[in-house]
Amino acid sequence: MKKSTIYIVLFFIMMIWGFNVTALKLLVAEFSPVTITSFRILTASIVVMAVLFSLKKVRWLTKKETGYVLAGSLLNVVAHHYFLSVGMKFTSVSNGGLILGLGPILTSIMAIIFLKNKISLLKGLGIISGFSGVFFIIAEGSGVTSVSFGDVYVFLSISSQALSFILIKKAAKTLDPRLMTGYMLLFGSVILFFISLVTEPGGLTTLSKGSWLGWLVFLGSAVFATAIGHMAYNSALGKIGAPEAAIFLNLNPFFALIGAVLFVGEKILLTQIIGFAFILAGVFLGSGAFEEKYKLSKHKRMASGVKSGQ
Structure with missing residues (x-):
């Protein structure tokens, strides 16, 4: 598969x-959050296992x-999706x-802590920039007391989820x-x-009351976003490498903002735009993507110089 095709994917x-x-956001508004999440993840797992x-x-x-796998399940699936489903019920899209856009920075931090990766000046600045962006987003210009x-x-x-990536990296051997x-x-x-x-005794009853639109959203999320999306991303990551694939994660919060405006009519605040800019810069620097691209470019220039010198 050509690189251009992978980039499009x-x-x-x-x-x-x-x-x-x-x-x-739509699913947790119509169904009990944890209940519908468990069924969404189960559906995704069936699709993934069927393909494999x-x-x-x-x-x-x-x-x-x-x-x-069990440790990864607790972190990457149980904790990640539990906090996400409940959290999305009480915050805006x-x-x-935008907060989910911190993924690459947090993964870099976990690698520094648990894999003893070195922290460079650029990575340090990226981490600070990313968390500064989160402050703008969750405080919305009113101070930390407004954090929801x-x-x-x-x-x-x-x-x-970022912590789980450390386990996945070790298991991938x-x-x-x-x-x-x-x-x-x-x-x-x-x-x-x-x-x-335990947490939602009446959760199963909400499933019988779901609308056709709610179930359509459920299937789209389970099949395309969770199942096919993760498989395709992992496949692309293996072909072009983590640094190049990580750069595309910058688009994630951007499309989340577009979706918030188009589908639920949210208004984008100036503090969120500022926060997005800080996170964008933070991910690019803090994830190591900038350094890897610079080293690769430098290596190619040196190789080209040696070749022309011959």
Whole structure:
């Protein structure tokens, strides 16, 4: 597959993920948040496993791999989607989408803490810029007292997902990330379902009252955003590398803002625009994407110079 084709695929994935924030807002407004999330993740896991089965990629896990999958399920699926579903019920689509844009920066921080990655000046500046952007978004110009319960939960959601990427990176040495994704979604959906039975006793009754539009949004979110989106992104990441793929994540909060305006009629505030600019700069610097692109460009120039000198 040509790089240009991969770039087009990544562009559409980011658009789907950005609009999916609006979809989640609509779903948690119509159904019990944790209950509908458990069914959405279960549906996604069935799609992923069906695709992998057709590709003959499904196999039993080793004892060590099972440990990674269970830990990844708790962080990447249970904690991430629990906090996200509940958080989106109490915050705006625009705020939620912008805070989720911190993913690459938080992943970089987790790598520094747990993988002993070095922190450069540019990465440090990127981290500061990213968190400055979050301050503008959640405070909305009124100070920290205006931080909402939903904003905090969305932040916890993306933090738990970033931590899970460390486990996924370690497990990827022997386990196909796509297969790990399928198992994590399957195990995580079951755990979320039992949590919903405790936290939302009447959650199952809301499923019978859902509208046809609500179920259409449910299917779109489960199949295209969660299942196909994650599989396609992991595939693209393996072909062009993490630095180039990470740059496209900058489009995620942008499309979340567009979705907020188009589908739920939210008004974008100046503080959110400022916050988006800070996060955009923060992700580009803090994720290491800028440094990797610079090193790659420098390496190509040096290689070109050596070749011309010959």
